[in-house]
Amino acid sequence: MTEHEEGPSCPRCRVGASHGQVVGRREVAVFGVSGILLLAGVIVGYLTPYPFAGTALLLAAAVISGYDILRTGFFALIRLRFSIAVLISIAAAGAFLTGNPAEGATVLYLYAVAEFLEEYAAGRAERSIASLLDLTPQTARVRRDDAETTVPVDDVGVGEIVIARPGDTVPLDGIVVAGTSSVDQAAITGESVPVAKEVGDGVYAGTRNVDGYLEVRVTKPERESTIARVAALVAEAQSHTSPTEAFIERFSRYYTPAVILLAALLVVVPPLAFGVPFLEAFYRALILLVIACPCALAISTPVSMVSGITTAAHNGVLIKGRDSLEAVGLARVVVFDKTGTLTTGRLEVDDVVGFGVPEAEVLAVAASLESRSGHPIAEAIRRRAEEEGAVLRDVEEFVSLTGRGVRGRIGGAAYTLGNVALFADGDDRAWRAAYDRLESEGKTVVLAGTASGVIGLVALSDVVKRDAEKTVAALQARGIRTVMLTGDNERVGEAVARHIGIDECHAGLLPEDKVAMVERLMDRYGLVVMVGDGVNDAPALARANVGVAMGAIGSDVAIEAADIVVMEDDISRVAYLVALSEKTVSVVRQNVIAALVVKLGIAGLAVFGLVTLWMAVAFGDMGLSLAVIANALRIGRPDTGNPP
Numbered sequence: 001m002t003e004h005e006e007g008p009s010c011p012r013c014r015v016g017a018s019h020g021q022v023v024g025r026r027e028v029a030v031f032g033v034s035g036i037l038l039l040a041g042v043i044v045g046y047l048t049p050y051p052f053a054g055t056a057l058l059l060a061a062a063v064i065s066g067y068d069i070l071r072t073g074f075f076a077l078i079r080l081r082f083s084i085a086v087l088i089s090i091a092a093a094g095a096f097l098t099g100n101p102a103e104g105a106t107v108l109y110l111y112a113v114a115e116f117l118e119e120y121a122a123g124r125a126e127r128s129i130a131s132l133l134d135l136t137p138q139t140a141r142v143r144r145d146d147a148e149t150t151v152p153v154d155d156v157g158v159g160e161i162v163i164a165r166p167g168d169t170v171p172l173d174g175i176v177v178a179g180t181s182s183v184d185q186a187a188i189t190g191e192s193v194p195v196a197k198e199v200g201d202g203v204y205a206g207t208r209n210v211d212g213y214l215e216v217r218v219t220k221p222e223r224e225s226t227i228a229r230v231a232a233l234v235a236e237a238q239s240h241t242s243p244t245e246a247f248i249e250r251f252s253r254y255y256t257p258a259v260i261l262l263a264a265l266l267v268v269v270p271p272l273a274f275g276v277p278f279l280e281a282f283y284r285a286l287i288l289l290v291i292a293c294p295c296a297l298a299i300s301t302p303v304s305m306v307s308g309i310t311t312a313a314h315n316g317v318l319i320k321g322r323d324s325l326e327a328v329g330l331a332r333v334v335v336f337d338k339t340g341t342l343t344t345g346r347l348e349v350d351d352v353v354g355f356g357v358p359e360a361e362v363l364a365v366a367a368s369l370e371s372r373s374g375h376p377i378a379e380a381i382r383r384r385a386e387e388e389g390a391v392l393r394d395v396e397e398f399v400s401l402t403g404r405g406v407r408g409r410i411g412g413a414a415y416t417l418g419n420v421a422l423f424a425d426g427d428d429r430a431w432r433a434a435y436d437r438l439e440s441e442g443k444t445v446v447l448a449g450t451a452s453g454v455i456g457l458v459a460l461s462d463v464v465k466r467d468a469e470k471t472v473a474a475l476q477a478r479g480i481r482t483v484m485l486t487g488d489n490e491r492v493g494e495a496v497a498r499h500i501g502i503d504e505c506h507a508g509l510l511p512e513d514k515v516a517m518v519e520r521l522m523d524r525y526g527l528v529v530m531v532g533d534g535v536n537d538a539p540a541l542a543r544a545n546v547g548v549a550m551g552a553i554g555s556d557v558a559i560e561a562a563d564i565v566v567m568e569d570d571i572s573r574v575a576y577l578v579a580l581s582e583k584t585v586s587v588v589r590q591n592v593i594a595a596l597v598v599k600l601g602i603a604g605l606a607v608f609g610l611v612t613l614w615m616a617v618a619f620g621d622m623g624l625s626l627a628v629i630a631n632a633l634r635i636g637r638p639d640t641g642n643p644p
Helices: 015-019 024-049 051-065 065-080 082-099 101-134 226-237 243-274 278-292 295-313 324-330 359-374 376-388 431-441 469-478 490-500 509-525 535-543 555-559 574-609 613-636
Strands: 139-144 149-153 159-166 174-176 181-184 193-199 215-220 315-320 335-339 343-354 396-401 403-409 411-416 444-450 453-464 481-485 504-506 528-532 546-550 563-567
Touching: 024 051, 024 101, 051 065, 051 082, 051 101, 065 101, 082 278, 082 613, 101 613, 149 243, 215 324, 243 278, 243 343, 278 574, 278 613, 295 315, 295 324, 295 574, 295 613, 315 574, 324 546, 324 574, 335 509, 335 535, 343 359, 343 376, 343 403, 343 431, 359 376, 359 396, 359 403, 359 411, 359 444, 359 453, 376 444, 431 444, 431 453, 453 490, 469 481, 469 490, 469 574, 481 490, 490 504, 504 555, 509 528, 509 535, 528 535, 535 546, 546 574, 563 574, 574 613
Parallel strands: 335 481, 335 528, 481 504, 528 546, 546 563
Antiparallel strands: 139 149, 139 159, 159 215, 174 215, 181 193, 315 563, 343 453, 396 403, 403 411, 411 444, 444 453
């Protein structure tokens, strides 16, 4: 077989039809009738004195079960395209002509059954993609003219208000404008715990309203909803060829012609050199042609890749190409951005230290001075003061010192709050040791003081995500090196890297520096996976072999830009992604090796006449193909490849 026969007539390529269908009555009828005819033909042909009648029954069984194969093979032969249908047709015809009608009919029957089962099993992945869209309801409750009415989802316009009661599935993407509830977002993000939603929060089509009443203003039409885009991109991902698939395609170009040449030699050489009867040699050549068809080899990689991609999609990880899935499984380096990826990107007050005054007084002064500022540090100090129940005081003569801090009068006394540059001329013996210790821990330290000196310190840090340390440890356990890139200063970067357990840290980087660092890592280690929080890390994500965007639910830009999208902002999904990818690559290797070993082994037996035609199809084609598919479907089972 020089190439796979593609198109509507090919049993393997009716993706839109047979892959997506359940078992139909036509198939059951065809296999039932042809199976009865096959059994009857064997009985009549071999156990009665009417062999011609038996042959007629077997021929009928062959035509009914193998009609599509024979038709496809005929048209392919006319175009001189030696597809599997051509080889099976020749083998079946040759069996009838050489006085083996039972084997000829059995070949067509078993191959037809194999094709159907193969398509049905492989179609599970595509049906799982379709099931994403099936999650969204066909109708929506809409508030129009102060009344509630039910209309088709595609009739709802952007800006209209849809209603979701407890137990309802949210019909369209939108923003909550009334009500509070918990929403199960597992269909999109894969998270098992419902998420609290209130006014101003976004909700997504296909998610389920658990226990409250929500009114949602629609922000996207049905065809542009997040879940529709996910389904479309996952389906599109199947068209991307992985390096392994490309290799197999190149291999098949040489493998199949070589087998055809070997079959031709098998017809000629044994009769001339060893006196083997011509019909026997011809029969062995037919077996070799059937067993050598690289069907199981051809499907071994794509069915595994599709299984991995759809499994990931149902767990909130959108993989946009088979090549990306394979690359993650082969990469030995994962690079993380710090802020927003390993950390929350939100400053929190860790320490308050007082010198001669209570810590509560230091916090109250700092929060009062920061009450007029919108800086992230100010917001963090105000949050801590609110949590501690501190009472803010009136500030007079407030002055903002750009890049350094603030000043103001509280109760008639002048106070300053800011960085160390504002206190460089003061007596630093009382606070310097505490300042150096906190800064060495990677914290941002703010000083509060009066004209007489520093009265206290406030130390803040970017909060490390809950599962960051566990995720890094899981990657390292798999032999993967972890690297962190950050624009923060070296002391802060090193402190965070040390806390999480990162192998290598590079700090003080601008966006272009991150790109250059990714390139150096690619030169040093080969395949590199870059994990970032979307748009801000776009250059480095684009430059890496695989870019993974975190927390991209609702972000069209991140979904379009990255190779892989983690819909929820859950860093543990990176470890899941790597485990799933490694498992997929392992299954691909198992399938390829099994296909080659079994095919070549049975082919060798065929040369010496140790296997029959029906055995070649039953074990070397049908059995092997189904074994390959069954192995690929293991990828979706809940084990180490699934999220914690």
